[in-house]
Amino acid sequence: MNIVTTPDSVLHMATAAMSRTPDERLRTVMASLTRHLHAFVQEVHLSEEEFEQALDFIVRIGQATGEKKNEVVLAADLLGVSTLVALLNNQDPQGESAAALLGPFWRANAPLCRAGESIARDDTPGVPLEVTGVVRDTQGRPVAGAIVDAWQASPAGLYENQDPQQADMNLRGRFETDAEGRFHFRTVRPAGYPVPTDGPCGVLLSAQQRHPNRPAHLHFMVSKPGHKVLITQVFADDDENLESDPVFGVTRRLIGRFEAQRDGLAATLQHDFVLEPGEMKFPRPPIP
Template sequence: MLPSTPESLTPIVVQSMANTSDARIKELLCSLVRHLHAFVLETRLTEAEFEYALDYVNAIGQATCDTKNEAVLVADLLGVSSLVALLNNADHHGESDAALLGPFWRANSPSLEPGASLAAPGTPGIPLEGSGLVQDREGRPLAGVTVDIWHASPSGLYENQDETQPDMNLRGRFTTDENGRFRFRSVRPAGYPVPVDGPGGVLLRAQERHEFRPAHLHFMFSKPGYKVLITQVYADDSEFLHSDPTFGVTRRLVGQYRVEPRPGGDVAVFDHCFTLLEGEMVFPHPPIP
């Protein structure tokens, strides 16, 4: 078969994959071709626009480095990351809502004792006393769960973005006790802008959207026999809850960060309950080293 019209090309390309032995690869690629071709036909994509799109894809790879993953960021800004997380963790009567891994998670953060601080000495900010309960679907506490926590500084930067912060600052791993509880200390995170110096920023400016994420803590829970839960908990008083540029906020991921007056000054107190589901313990690939 040879194409004679724009519309006649799509079935020819799909047919070329007929001998693909892996059924899932065949399904994904055939669907990708159909949707891409449909997009081109629907929008009547021009050659200049096509060239620009290819340059944009190349720029995503060129902008990815040791301190950020631009491909993850663009997927976040288009809502794809949140869509995949919701699709693959859709159990609204069981597991806690999953959320974005984000482009700044690092594997092998330091293991810390219960109640230890994520913040290196001298890290500025309102002190934060955090705690949580991890349970199974039946509400039974889960002991021995590894709780990986990371967050941005009050200035809105993760340590690998900020030369003034020591390595692995505001990152750490804890283990739940026999009651399924964990405790940690840190400084209260602030909302921050996603990086806009690369293709992600080009996308936001073209759409005339702001770049500010609501303040949040990142969590990753893991225990053999249970699905790894990647989630975030957002501050209930953040002004950007309803306009998160990465579409990561769901109702169940909004937590309370109450402020308590103490003799030495105000302290933010945080506590949250998390639910894990049985399944295979599979960790994500770190977006940065």
């Protein structure tokens, strides 16, 4: 009879049950996932109590996800999975810009702004920052009409959807490159900030004795039909947490040069982007 007889026999029966899946990719992915999960359980000899704790953690990250944050994405970030997926799928063989994880705070349909406009909409206090750059293709040609979507945390370390003191869509904006591929906007210098620690992911960080503080950065999503959407971040080169980012998002090519101006009373960032040919496909927004 084709029934379970030993712990090792469960895997064979589970993968056999999935073998008729019509979607080849789904069949491959689920069979591999099942093999690795079974191997993990066998390797650590997972106890029943630990299994219950794991299931409870998965339930709680779902329950903690809502309009203000996405705890599921945060969990993937803290385990390094988000960065791993971004790096695996963006190997920059033709010199395109380095990709980074999307993070849990991107919102679609940020305001479309004029060149040079400020995304600090409600007189957000902080060090003024002027951001400029050029978008090019892998042949070095300027990409006109590309949309540069930028978003960031405030100098207090909060995204606008986390902070009732900020206006809706504060520190978010989209800019269209000109005929020379140039973009330009004003903002305030972002601060580093802790990832949310008021949910199960915070409990996990505490148990692992890891700090929650991300280095200061700007998020960018650059798009143009005929090109793969670039999702990336640019980190402040003077931040003390560059080597200990809790979501493992910092790579050397993502570190930007934030230059102080007027004795530190203002700053500039010049950063260019290179787009890869491909399909313009946007990610699903983690929050509304």
